Amino acid sequence: MSETARLADAIERQRRDEAAAHEADFAHIATKLARRGVDPETIVARLSKLRIAVPSWALGAGGTRFGRFTQAGEPRDINEKVADVAAIEKLTRANGEISLHIPWDRTDDPKGLRAYLAESGIVCGPINSNTFQDGERPNDPRASYRFGSVSNVWDEARARAVDHMVGVVALGKALGSQALTVWLSDGTNHPGQHSFRGALDRTIDSLSKVYATLPDGWSLYTEHKPFEPAFYSSVNFDWGASLLIARSLGPRARCLVDLGHHLPNANIEQIVAMLVHQGRLGGFHFNDSKYGDDDLTTGSIQPYQLFLICRELVDAERDGAFAAHAPDLMIDASHNFKDPIEDVLQSTEAILIAYAQAMTVDAAKLDIARAENDPAGAQEALQDAFRTDVRALVREARRRKGGALDPISAFRLSGYRQAVAHKRGFQQATGL
Numbered sequence: 469m470s471e472t473a474r475l476a477d478a479i480e481r482q483r484r485d486e487a488a489a490h491e492a493d494f495a496h497i498a499t500k501l502a503r504r505g506v507d508p509e510t511i512v513a514r515l516s517k518l519r520i521a522v523p524s525w526a527l528g529a530g531g532t533r534f535g536r537f538t539q540a541g542e543p544r545d546i547n548e549k550v551a552d553v554a555a556i557e558k559l560t561r562a563n564g565e566i567s568l569h570i571p572w573d574r575t576d577d578p579k580g581l582r583a584y585l586a587e588s589g590i591v592c593g594p595i596n597s598n599t600f601q602d603g604e605r606p607n608d609p610r611a612s613y614r615f616g617s618v619s620n621v622w623d624e625a626r627a628r629a630v631d632h633m634v635g636v637v638a639l640g641k642a643l644g645s646q647a648l649t650v651w652l653s654d655g656t657n658h659p660g661q662h663s664f665r666g667a668l669d670r671t672i673d674s675l676s677k678v679y680a681t682l683p684d685g686w687s688l689y690t691e692h693k694p695f696e697p698a699f700y701s702s703v704n705f706d707w708g709a710s711l712l713i714a715r716s717l718g719p720r721a722r723c724l725v726d727l728g729h730h731l732p733n734a735n736i737e738q739i740v741a742m743l744v745h746q747g748r749l750g751g752f753h754f755n756d757s758k759y760g761d762d763d764l765t766t767g768s769i770q771p772y773q774l775f776l777i778c779r780e781l782v783d784a785e786r787d788g789a790f791a792a793h794a795p796d797l798m799i800d801a802s803h804n805f806k807d808p809i810e811d812v813l814q815s816t817e818a819i820l821i822a823y824a825q826a827m828t829v830d831a832a833k834l835d836i837a838r839a840e841n842d843p844a845g846a847q848e849a850l851q852d853a854f855r856t857d858v859r860a861l862v863r864e865a866r867r868r869k870g871g872a873l874d875p876i877s878a879f880r881l882s883g884y885r886q887a888v889a890h891k892r893g894f895q896q897a898t899g900l
């Protein structure tokens with residue numbers, strides 16, 4: 469039996485076996501929400517439209533600088549990565565998009581890849597440049613990214629970085645993408661190593677050259693991060709720097725928020741609100757963290773934070789703030805222990821749950837609490853929603869689109885991993 473047939477069979481069997489239990493759960497939550505004046509149908513309809521992109525680099529086992537433990541059945545090339553995303557999409561009906569990373573996903577046949585994506589029902593989401601690794605080491609040491617890419621004092625490195633990004637945009641266009649995500653490792657490890665203002669000037673100047681080549685309808689996302697691999701200063705270190713760079717480039721430059729890219733205890737939901745206010749929220753890299761850029765499963769450490777972020781999104785959507793541009797939702801996680809597909813399924817589920825919970829907030833109650841300066845009342849409104857078990861809403865959205873009621877158990881039931889492991893063996897997927 470093909471892997472696709474295995475998945476279809478498992479999904480179908482599960483839909484049959486768990487139908488009665490699911491219907492009872494759905495009726496229960498529908499009654500409960502009606503008491504709060506919330507319409508479950510609106511939530512199910514919204515959930516069924518959410519699309520969460522899968523990062524190509526998260527389909528293999530991740531690692532740290534201390535090592536990487538390859539798992540059986542990792543995708544060996546870009547087509548196998550697309551096949552894994554198509555499998556995920558069959559289960560969830562919420563992940564029909566892949567985010568590529570170049571050169572990890574370099575292809576000599578963009579036309580062929582585009583056709584394979586279309587055949588697999590997968591869209592090419594925002595595409596990422598990589599100027600944090602030299603890849604093939606350049607002949608000229610002044611063109612190396614060792615001391616930075618777009619911010620480097622050496623012209624040769626900056627020119628190489630700009631050329632690379634322009635090439636990534638061209639490839640993305642050929643594949644149907646509509647955005648370039650730029651994360652820079654540029655920065656310093658030692659006070660005085662470079663001029664903060666000089667580095668920012670060079671970054672804006674270089675990225676302007678890339679921005680000038682953006683095709684119609686494209687965005688450029690700037691992704692901030694305070695540290696790693698630079699441990700004294702990063703050029704695009706926080707949302708302020710990111711906004712500043714985006715504003716300097718032009719209206720189609722927007723900021724991308726990676727949940728792991730903040731100093732401990734940062735109020736990420738407020739950062740999101742600020743970017744919405746400025747009309748510059750480009751998108752997300754969802755993950756979770758305990759200490760730094762841990763890239764753990766979304767919602768596995770701080771689910772309340774995820775809920776509060778989603779609440780800002782629901783709020784912004786209601787205010788029409790995303791009329792010009794809706795943020796791109798992407799996962800950016802890494803998994804040393806879990807099966808990569810299972811990790812993506814769990815992250816997706818966590819985002820859908822948090823989004824659904826955010827939609828169950830009694831907005832009138834919250835508005836009254838705010839108007840009355842009643843913080844306890846505001847907390848009640850939020851936590852009443854956060855403590856609501858909305859999983860039946862998420863399942864219903866998936867059920868109506870033909871997906872699995874419970875993606876992880878259907879994935880396990882299908883034997884997909886065993887089947888691809890048999891075919892692919894032990895080969896490390898490209899990525900970090």
Ligand code: PSV
Nearest residue numbers: 525596651726753761800900
């Ligand atoms: C950097 O830590 C980052 O979050 C960027 O998005 C990169 O593209 C990705 O991770 C690489 O793994």
Ligand code: MN
Nearest residue numbers: 691726753800
């Ligand atoms: Mn990221």
